[in-house]
Amino acid sequence: MLTRRSLLAAAILAPGAALIPTPARAVSVTPLGSPLQDVTLVGGAMAPGPHGKKVLWSVATGEPAKLNAVDPATAKTVLTQPLTGSPGAYAVVATRDGTLYVGTYDTGSLYRRKPGPDSTPENLGRPLPSEHYIWRLAIDDEDRLYGGTYPGGRVFRYDHRTGRVRDYGQLLPGLQYVRSIAVWGSYIYAGTLPDAHVIAIHKDTGAKRELPLPEGLGDGTGQLVNDLNAYAGKLYARFGTAINGKLGVYDISAGKWVDLIDGVAGLDVSSPGRRGEVYFTRNNRLTRYQPRTGKLTAVGPDIMGRVANNRGIGWADLGTRDWPGETVTGLLWRGALFRHNPITGRGELVQTDVPGDPVLILTLHAGQSGTVYAGGFLSGFAEIDPGTGQADYHSFGQIESIREIGGAVWIGGYPDSRLYRYDPSLPWSSPEYAPGPPGTADNPVKITDLKAQHQVRIRAMTDAGTDLAYGTMPDGTTLNGALVIVDKTTLAAAVHLPVVTDQSIVSLAYQDGTIVGGTSIHGGYSTPTPTQPEARLFGWTVSAGKTFEMTPVPGAPAIPALLQDSTGLLWGLADGQLFAFDVASRQVVHRLQLAPDTGSTAGELARPAADGRIYALVQRHLLFEIDLAGRTGKLLLDRPAQNLAVHPDGRIFLAEDTVLTRVE
Numbered sequence: 034m035l036t037r038r039s040l041l042a043a044a045i046l047a048p049g050a051a052l053i054p055t056p057a058r059a060v061s062v063t064p065l066g067s068p069l070q071d072v073t074l075v076g077g078a079m080a081p082g083p084h085g086k087k088v089l090w091s092v093a094t095g096e097p098a099k100l101n102a103v104d105p106a107t108a109k110t111v112l113t114q115p116l117t118g119s120p121g122a123y124a125v126v127a128t129r130d131g132t133l134y135v136g137t138y139d140t141g142s143l144y145r146r147k148p149g150p151d152s153t154p155e156n157l158g159r160p161l162p163s164e165h166y167i168w169r170l171a172i173d174d175e176d177r178l179y180g181g182t183y184p185g186g187r188v189f190r191y192d193h194r195t196g197r198v199r200d201y202g203q204l205l206p207g208l209q210y211v212r213s214i215a216v217w218g219s220y221i222y223a224g225t226l227p228d229a230h231v232i233a234i235h236k237d238t239g240a241k242r243e244l245p246l247p248e249g250l251g252d253g254t255g256q257l258v259n260d261l262n263a264y265a266g267k268l269y270a271r272f273g274t275a276i277n278g279k280l281g282v283y284d285i286s287a288g289k290w291v292d293l294i295d296g297v298a299g300l301d302v303s304s305p306g307r308r309g310e311v312y313f314t315r316n317n318r319l320t321r322y323q324p325r326t327g328k329l330t331a332v333g334p335d336i337m338g339r340v341a342n343n344r345g346i347g348w349a350d351l352g353t354r355d356w357p358g359e360t361v362t363g364l365l366w367r368g369a370l371f372r373h374n375p376i377t378g379r380g381e382l383v384q385t386d387v388p389g390d391p392v393l394i395l396t397l398h399a400g401q402s403g404t405v406y407a408g409g410f411l412s413g414f415a416e417i418d419p420g421t422g423q424a425d426y427h428s429f430g431q432i433e434s435i436r437e438i439g440g441a442v443w444i445g446g447y448p449d450s451r452l453y454r455y456d457p458s459l460p461w462s463s464p465e466y467a468p469g470p471p472g473t474a475d476n477p478v479k480i481t482d483l484k485a486q487h488q489v490r491i492r493a494m495t496d497a498g499t500d501l502a503y504g505t506m507p508d509g510t511t512l513n514g515a516l517v518i519v520d521k522t523t524l525a526a527a528v529h530l531p532v533v534t535d536q537s538i539v540s541l542a543y544q545d546g547t548i549v550g551g552t553s554i555h556g557g558y559s560t561p562t563p564t565q566p567e568a569r570l571f572g573w574t575v576s577a578g579k580t581f582e583m584t585p586v587p588g589a590p591a592i593p594a595l596l597q598d599s600t601g602l603l604w605g606l607a608d609g610q611l612f613a614f615d616v617a618s619r620q621v622v623h624r625l626q627l628a629p630d631t632g633s634t635a636g637e638l639a640r641p642a643a644d645g646r647i648y649a650l651v652q653r654h655l656l657f658e659i660d661l662a663g664r665t666g667k668l669l670l671d672r673p674a675q676n677l678a679v680h681p682d683g684r685i686f687l688a689e690d691t692v693l694t695r696v697e
Contacts, residue, residue: 060669060670060696061696061697062670062672062694062695062696063694063695063696063697064692064693064694065417065421065422065692065693065694065695066422066424066692066693067391067392067691067692067693068394068407068415068417068422068424068426068693069391069392069393069394069407069408069409069412069413069414069415069424069426069691070389070391070392070413070426071367071389071390071392071409071412071413071426071428072093072366072367072368072387072388072389072390073093073094073095073121073366073367073390073392073411073412074091074092074093074094074101074344074364074365074366074367074368074387075091075092075093075094075121075122075123075344075366075411076091076092076122076123076125076135076136076300076344076345077089077090077091077092077125077300077343077344077345077363077364078091078125078126078127078133078345078347079105079345079347079348079349079362079363080127080131080133080347081130081131081148082102082104082131083102083112083150083152084111084150085131085148086104087105087347087348087349087350088102088103088104088105088111088112089102089103089105089345089347089362089363089364089370090102090103090125090127090133090345091103091125091344091364091387092116092121092122092125092135093121093387093388093390094120094121094390094392094410094411095120095121095691096120096390096391096690096691097115097116097117097118097119097120098115098116098119098120098121098122098137099113099114099115099116099390100113100114100115100116100133100135100144100146100154101113101387103364103370103385103387105349105360105362105370105372106349106351106352106353106356108370108383108384108386109385109386110385110386110387110388113387114146114153114154116135116137116144116154116156117154117156118140118142118156119137119138119139119142119144120137120138120139120140121138121139121411122135122136122137122138123136123138123167123168123169123300124136124137124167124168124169124170124180125170125345126170126171126172127172128172128176128193129176130148130176131148132145132146132147132148132176132193133145133146133154134170134172134178134191135154135170136167136168136169136170136180137167138165138167138168139165139166140159140165141159141160141161141164141166141167141182142156142157142158142159142167143156143157143158143159143160143167143178143180143191144156144157145157157191157196160180160189160191160198161182161185161187161189161198161200163184163185163187164182164183164184164185164187165183165184166182166184167180167181167182168180168181168183168210168211168212168213168214169181169212169213169214169260169261170214171214171215171216171221171261171263172216173216176193177190177191177192177193178190178191178192178193179191179214179216179221180214181210181211181213181214181223181224182211183209183210183211184209184210184559185203185209186203186204186205186207186208186210186211186225187200187201187202187203187204187211188200188201188202188204188211188214188221188223188234189201190221190236201221201234201239201241202239204223204225204230204232204234204241205225205230205232207561207562208225209226209558209559209560210225210226210257210558211223211224211225212224212225212226212257212258212259213258213259213260213261213271214261215261215262215263215268215269216236216263217263217266217268217285219235219237220234220235220236220285221233221234221235221236222234222244222261222263222268223261224257224258224259224260224261224270225257225258226257226258226259226509226558226560227255227257227508227509227510227558227560227561228252228253228254228255228256228257229246229250229253229256229258229272230243230253230258231243231244231246231261231268231270231283232244244283245290246272246281247272247279247281247290247293248290248293249293250272250279250293253272254510255487255508255510256272256273257272257273257274258270258271258272259271259272259273259275259278259299259300260299260300260301260302262301262302263285264302264304264305264311265305265309265324266284266285266286267282267283267284267285267324268282268283268285269281269282269283269302269311269313270283271297271302273297274299274448275298275299275300275340275342276298276299276339276340276341276342277296278297278298278299279293279294279295279297280292280293280294280297280302280313280315281293281294282294282324291324291327292327294315294322294329296315296316297313297314297315298313298315298340298341298342298343299342299343300342300343300344300345301313301343301345301346301363302346303346303347303348303361303363304347304348305324306348306359306361306375307359307375308323309323309324309325310322310323310324310375311324312346312361312373313343313346314336314341314342314343315329315331316331317335317336317337317338317341318331318332318333318334318335318336319331319332319333319336319361319371319373319380320332321375332373332375332378332380333373333380334371334373334380334381334382335382336365336371336382337468338464338465338466338468339430339465339466340365340366340430340465340466341365342365343363343364343365343371344363344364344366345363345364346361346362346363347361347362347363348360348361348362351372355377355379356372356374356377356379357374357376357377358374358375358376359375360372360373360374360375361373361374361375364385365382366411366412367412367428368384368385368387368389369382369383369384369385370382370383370384370385391691391692392409392410392411392412392413392691393409393410393690393691394408394409394410394675394676394688394690394691394692394693395408395409395410395431395432395433395675395676396408396432396434396435396445396676397435397676397677397678397686397687397688397693398434398435398436398437398678399419399639399678399679399680399681399686400437401437401642401681402437402440402457403419403680403681403682404416404417404418404419404437404457405417405418405419405678405680405693406435406437406442407424407435407688407693408429408432408433408434408435408444409431409432410431411430412428412430412431412466413426413427413428413429413432414426414427414429414432414435414444414455415427416457417693419680419684419695422693422695427461427463427467428466428467429444429446429463429466429467430446430447430451430465430466431446431447431448432444432445432446432447433445433446433447433490433491433492434491434492434493434494434503436494436495436496436501438496438501438521439496439521440456440457440458441454441455441456441521442454442455442456442457442477443455443501443503444477445490445491445492445494445503446491447489447490447491448484448489448490448508449482449483449484449489450481450482450483450484450486450488450489450490450491450505450506450515451479451481451482451483451491452479452480452481452491452517452526453477453478453479453480454477454478454480454524455476455477455478456476456477459474459476460473460476461476461477462474462475462476463475463476463477465479480519480524480526481517481519481528483505483515483517483528486515486528486530487507487508487510487511488505488506488507488508488514488515488530488557489505489506489507489508489557489558490505490506490537490557491503491504491505492504492505492506492538492539492540492593493538493539493540493541493550493551494541495541495542495543495548496543497518497543497548498543498546499520499521499522500518500519500520500521500575501518501519501521502516502517502519502541502573503516503517503519503541504516504517504537504538504539504540504541504550505517505537506537506538506539506553506555506556506557507537507556508556508557508558509556509557509558509559509560509561511556512535512536512537512554512555512556512561512563512564512565513530513531513532513534513535513536514530514531514533514536514537514538514539514553514556515528515529515530515531515532515538516528516529516530516532516538516550516573517529518548518575529573529578532550532571532573532579533550533552533569533571533582534565535563535564535565536552536553536554536565536568537552537553537555537556537557538550538551538552538553539551539552539553539591539592539593539634540592540593540594540595540605541595542595542596542603543597544597544601544603544616545601545616546574546575547572547573547574547580547616548572548573548574549570549571549573549595549603549614549616550570550571550572550573550595551568551569551570551591551592551593551594551595551605551607552569552570552571552591552592553568553590553591553592553593553634554566554567554568554590554591555590555591555634563590566588567584567586567587567588567589567590568584568586568589568590568591568592568607569582569583569584569592570582570583570584570592570605570614571583572616572619581619583619585605585607585612585614585621586605586607586608586610586612588608588630589608589610590608590632590634591607591608591634591636592605592606592607593606593607593634593635593636593637594606594636594637594638594649595638596639596640596647598640598647598661599643599644599645600661601616602614602615602622603615603616604638604647605638606636606637606638606649606651607636608630608631608632608633609626609627609628609629609630609631609636609652610624610625610626610627610630611624611627611649611657611659611666612624612625623664625659625664625666627649627651627655627657628651628655633651633652633653635651635652635653635675636649636650636651636652637649637650637676637677638650638677639677639678639679639685640679641679641680641681641682641683642681642682644683645660645661645662646658646659646660646661647659647661648669648677648679649666649677650676650677650687653673653674654671654672654673654674655668655671656668656669656670656671656672656674656677656685656687656696657669669696670687670696672687672689673689673690674687674688674689674694675688675689675690676688684696684697685697
C-alpha cells in the first residue's frame, strides 16, 4: 500500500516532470517566537462576574482564545480563562443567573461558563455539525440560546434544560452568513451577509418572513446586517461593517422603521437606561439616543482612530461617589475601557490590563533590505530581524499582503482592499490605529480604498517598473476582483474591473512590460457560489489592457502564487502543481506535480536573490526545494505552515499559526 508520503515522493507529470525524492538535505528549524502580539478583543457582554458583581466579559483572540472578566470600576482583569481549542469569538451572551455562553469562529463551538468563582468554560461542541462560525448569540426570556452561523447561513436554538438543538435551517437559498441575531417576544430576528436581509422567525413554528429595509438602503445589495439588538419593543439593526454603518430603529408593534442614523459603529447598542435611553458609538463618540423622540446627544468620551466599535456595552454600579448610580460602560477592541455617567455627565477612557496575546500571522515577506515583515489577523505589523527574530511591532488593522519595493513598504489592508505606503526610515504614526506624537506625519499613508468597488482583500502585489500593481478579492456581492495599477511617484491609481469574468486576482508577477496575474474562482467571503470551472492566467499592459487569458492547470480552483526566476521564466503554483510559463510564447513549458490534486487554493512561492532554486509551500504543510536547472524538486519539510518567505541570502522563513520559524 502506498502511504501519503510515498505518493508525494513518486508524483510525476509529463512533460518536464521529475521524480521527487524524500528529504536528503540536512534541515534545521529554529523557532523565533511570535512577532505579532496585541490585545484583540472581539465579542463581549456585561454580566455578573465570578463573585456576582457585574463585570465586562470579553474574548481575546489567541491560540487559544481567552475569556476575560474586567471590573468596570477599576479596569482590572479579575479572571482570565482559556477557551481551549478555539481561536476567538464574536458571540458572548449571559442568562439572568449569570451563565455565560460563547460561540466561537473557525471551530463553531459553543462554550458555557456557569456562575461562580471556581467555574471553568465547558465546551458543549458544535450545535450544528456543518457550521464552523457562530457569528452572534441571543437569549430569550426563558434563557434559551439562539445563534447565527456560517457557512450554511443557518439559525439554531439551544435549550439549556434539555441540551437539545433545534435547527431552523438555511434562511435563504444559497445564503452562507447569518451575521447577527436578536430575540423579542415570539420572534427571532436574523441579519445576513453579503446582501442585507432582516428575517423574522417564529420561535415555535419556524415560520419566516422578511422585514422591508429602511428607506435609503435600496434593495440591500452589497450591504450587511452586522448587528442586531432588541429592547422595549424596538429592534436596532446596524447596516454596514463593524467599523461604520447606519443604525435602523424598527418599531416591532407598529411594523415600521422609525429612524435611520448614520455614522454608527458596532458591535452593540446598550440596554435602556432609567429614561429609556440607549447608548452606542457614533462618529467616534459615545452617543445617547432617546427612542421616544429620536434625539441624539454626543456625550463622550471621544474614541479616536478608525475602529471605535465596542466589545460589549452595558450598565453597572461602580460603587463610588464619583460615579453615582448606574454608569454605562464597555470595552474597545484594543483593551481600553470607556464609561459615562448620565447623572454627572462624566466620561473617560482608560486602558485595562488585559494582556496581549500572539496574533495569527496572515502574511510574510522578506525584503531586499534584509528585513522580514509580518502582518496579522485582525491586527498588527512587525519588522523582524532575521538573525535574532527580534520584532518591532506596530498596532494596525488586518494585513493580508506586504511588499518592500525600492525602500518603500506597501501594505494591503482588510477590509475594503486598502493600500498603504510605509517609509521604514520615518517614525510609525497611523492615525487610524496607532497615532504618533502631535505633529507626526502619517506613516503609513493610505493610498487607495476600494469599498465603493466592493473589494475586500489584497492578496497579490508586484513591482511593475514605474508602477505597483495589486489584485483584489471581492466582498461577496460579486465574484469580480480588480487589478489596480498605482504610479509609484504620483500615487495615482487606476482601477480595472472586471479583468477575468467572475474571478478574484490572487497572484501577480511582472516581466518586460507585462503584468501577469493568477486568479481564483472564489470571492473574498467565499460567496457567492463560483460560476467558473477553473482559475485563469492573464496578461495585462498599461497601454493595451488585457493581452491574453488562458488556463495553465485544468480544473485548478486557484493560482495562488507566481514568481519570476533569474532567467525571466515565470513559475506558478496551482493545486499542488508547479508550472513554468513562457510569457513571450504564452505557453506552459514545464510541469512538476509536487502533491496530489486536492482542490486546495493555498500555496506560496519564493526564491533567494540570486540562486538556481525556488521554494514552494504546498497545501499549508509541504515545503519543496526546486532545482531550476535540473527541473527537479525535493521535499524539505512536512510541517504545518501557512506562509513562506525567503531572505535574499537563502534563509527560509515559515509562519505556523502565530509562530515564526527559520529554516536553514
